[in-house]
Amino acid sequence: MTVHPQTPQFFLTSPSPCPYLSGQFERKVFTHLIGERAPDLLDLLTQGGFRRSQNIAYRPACERCRACVSVRILVDEFVPTRSMRRVAQRNQDLVGRIGDPEPSSEQYSLFRRYLDSRHAFGGMSEMSVLDYAMMVEDSQVDTRLVQYRRKGPDSRFSERSDGALIASALTDVMGDGLSMVYSFFEPDEAERSLGTFMILDHIERARKMGLPYLYLGYWVRDSRKMAYKIRFQPQDHLGPKGWERYVPDEAEQG
Template identity: 75%
Template sequence: MTQHPTQSPQFFLTAPSPCPYLEGQFERKVFTHLVGEKAPEMNDLLTQGGFRRSQNIAYRPACETCRACVSVRILAQEFQPSRNMRRVLSLNDDLVGTMHDAEPSTEQYSLFRAYLDARHKRGGMSDMTVLDYAMMVEDTHVDTRIIEYRRRGPDTFVTGQGSGELVAVALTDQMADGLSMVYSYFDPELGDRSLGTFMILDHIERTRAAGLPHVYLGYWVNGSRKMNYKMRFQPQEHLGPKGWERYAHEAV
């Protein structure tokens, strides 16, 4: 009789619920808990296997009639920004991203709340309280960081940090093969800056500088316009039945 180690993860399946991305579809997810000293190693393995992390839960789609959700990762060392992306970098040249431990703040929540109210008023996160936000940031057993983006200040050259108001935030997992962008948000009144694109570009540069290969973007949902932006960051790989394979797509 085979003995399984007590630390082997247990997986569970959710009940069907309406898909938030594709009308008329129903989603199911398989999930497990990321806890204990093996959580960072398990998070690496599961992320490479197409899972995403939310607090201490790792999940991936397990829908019965749809396969539209596809895991995406950017090949950071090969990436070259498009003309439009170079413009975004130039527009945000006055911003500095500073990496911190995963600790929430009232300033972060204020920006998070403004972002949700402007961009996702009817989304599943729209009623998140300050306590919910704190749990989203703190409830992690893996190597999670907060990157805060602020304008350059007079001491930035010395401290390496920005000053002034917070304009964007990324909640990011550091993994053995790169960075996984768990969640990001920004000042909705600064739409002309394309801060969402800027934060992805910043994560690519951080990954390149660390000599690591991948930036994980979560799921591209084929047929969902709101997810099309992920296709712009080339080259990238998609996870399919044969494993991770290079995906050819013309960048914008």
């Protein structure tokens, strides 16, 4: 059999404990994102529910579970709730700057504090500074790093007076939207709700770029870690019939 060198090949991982649902095991199907066709391939695969990690595109392929659901926010129809507007107000003293995916020791220090506080026993807990650099740099698609810092006296005109790094988001720019690959923030600033703030900021960035969607990865109904994603309405979920508008119940809307 002849295989064209640009044709993606897919592989299946062995079962491993699920990080979201106790007692379940996960498997993933994945392929490599390499070469000049990588951006187009990522666009296509994202439509099918894949996510990116470095130069790998993957999606769940569990044998007995279909709990992971791909989620995207409809940017043009999104209206923030009252609590979201309060989050935006609390973070008016921050400035977000988008740039090339270039790692730094300051980023890694924040990343390390975030992991130690929020995900001390997770799969990323042992990541070294080199691992972090690979996560940021190793991409053959259009990837950006958004860094959020305290505003300085001259931040309106120059980034030279920007203050300490408070949060950061690794983000892919695709044909129809932005995809938040990974984000982290200062764990001692819990009152800011920085996770929510970064999503709100990315919605506005996508709107200004004329992109209709913000991709948030997977939502798992019974996972408390994923509960925050359902608050950003309206949104589409990927199901057997393709992407469809999701109607949340009353508890989820609250």
